[in-house]
Amino acid sequence: MTVDSDPYHDIRPYNDAEVPASIERLINDQEFIDAIVNHRFEHSPRWLSSLLSPLVKIFLRFKWRKFKTVAQIQNEVGVFMESLLQRTSQGITVTGLDKLDPSRAYIFISNHRDIAMDPALVNFALHRAGHETALIAFGDNLLKKPSATELLKLNKGFVVNRSAKAPRQLLKALTQLSNFIKDSLTSNQSIWIAQREGRAKDGMDKTDPAILKMFYMAGKQQKLEFSEYMKSLNIVPVAISYENDPCDLAKANELYQRQELGSYNKSEFEDIDSIIQGIIGNKCRITVGFGEVITADFATPEALAAHIDEQIYANYQLYPVNYLAAKEDCADITQACRDRFAAKLAELPESAHPYLIANYANPVKNAR
The missing domain is CATH 3.40.1130 (Glycerol-3-phosphate (1)-acyltransferase)
Incomplete structure (x- = not known):
């Protein structure tokens, strides 16, 4: 199917025939390779990271060469x-x-x-x-x-x-x-x-x-x-339902x-x-x-x-932290749970506390 005859070409996912070329574009995307190196070897000196970049490309080409279909x-x-x-x-x-x-x-x-x-x-x-x-x-x-x-x-x-x-x-x-x-x-x-x-x-x-x-x-x-x-x-x-939201x-x-x-x-x-x-x-x-x-x-x-x-x-599965934030009784709320939530609040300005609390408390209110 040509681009002109495909009404969804600009929005649809890749099909099997497009997989190899997409993988090749990823491997040749230096910004993508640098991101992998910086994440995987974040504590390495910069000069070492520059040497690792070609090796990561070789590794990915070897690892991903088997992928031909979605x-x-x-x-x-x-x-x-x-x-x-x-x-x-x-x-x-x-x-x-x-x-x-x-x-x-x-x-x-x-x-x-x-x-x-x-x-x-x-x-x-x-x-x-x-x-x-x-x-x-x-x-x-x-x-x-x-x-x-x-x-x-x-x-x-x-x-x-x-x-x-x-x-x-x-x-x-x-x-x-x-x-x-x-x-x-x-x-x-x-x-x-x-x-x-x-x-x-x-x-x-x-x-x-x-x-x-x-x-x-x-x-x-x-x-x-x-x-x-x-x-x-x-x-x-x-x-x-996430018991802990990494982006909270x-x-x-x-x-x-x-x-x-x-x-x-x-x-x-x-x-x-x-x-x-x-x-x-x-x-x-x-x-x-x-x-x-x-x-x-x-x-x-x-x-x-x-x-x-x-x-x-x-x-929606409610966890102890949800009941703790909503100030509702729950036998499963442990001291560790209280300490973890208090530590989260301590990382925010006091005026921002209600917004973190609401993120965990509102599912309890919705469940009523």
Whole structure:
């Protein structure tokens, strides 16, 4: 298929035929190689890092030469995730997935706490259970580095155009995205998408009805009723719970500056930094709770969004730190838990404490 005949060329993930060239571009991306060297050998002198760079390229070319298909990369990502979670968590619990049919395609709408780990955990749970992994929606704000684009599109990522502002440009982008999602489902390919744009930095998991309106654009073209079309999408709400959020201090500081100081200056590559911190940071226990396929009739996006929220709240795993932050009784709150939370608060200005507390306390309030 040529670029001209592929209506989704600019937003879709890479296919099997595009994998080798993408890997070659990554290996030849000096900035990407330097990032690996600087992370892996961060305490080495600079002169040694410059010598290591060609060796890393040789190593990657040898290690990645076997990857010819998207499925092979997904298997490798599964191995990486297994190792990563052993190093950065106390384990992952998956609930509700046994109720889903591995032969069907779904739209998984999850709460959004971590840029990279949220979809990675959903796909890891699917992969481990023998389901086909989902295509991953990510904003074009993450495409500032060429290597990020390559890695995301190699890993079944598709682009959500957030930079379109002009009404006609925005309508075109949303229509393309809606049709891409529908065509993916028709091809028996599941989708993961966050319930809102941007992470929930205050612990309030709320579905943005605009996401559902975007889904419906393809249905509207077919002159289908909202409720009828949405039932055809096999929407499954998913709740992702981290006992410890590696980015919690940064989130609290951002909210503090925005709301108390009036502004927050986001650095150019702050999203990339958040991705790295979310991946390598300690997450303690993790739970991924898959909800029920939505089959009821909902006449409006707002009504459907409220139902998605209800399922996410019902499947969200509350940990002792959540009850501690909410000042509610929980027999499992240990002194170690209190000390860890106190140490977090001590790293922030006192005026910023309420924002960190809210990040952990609000899921308890939502569960009522």
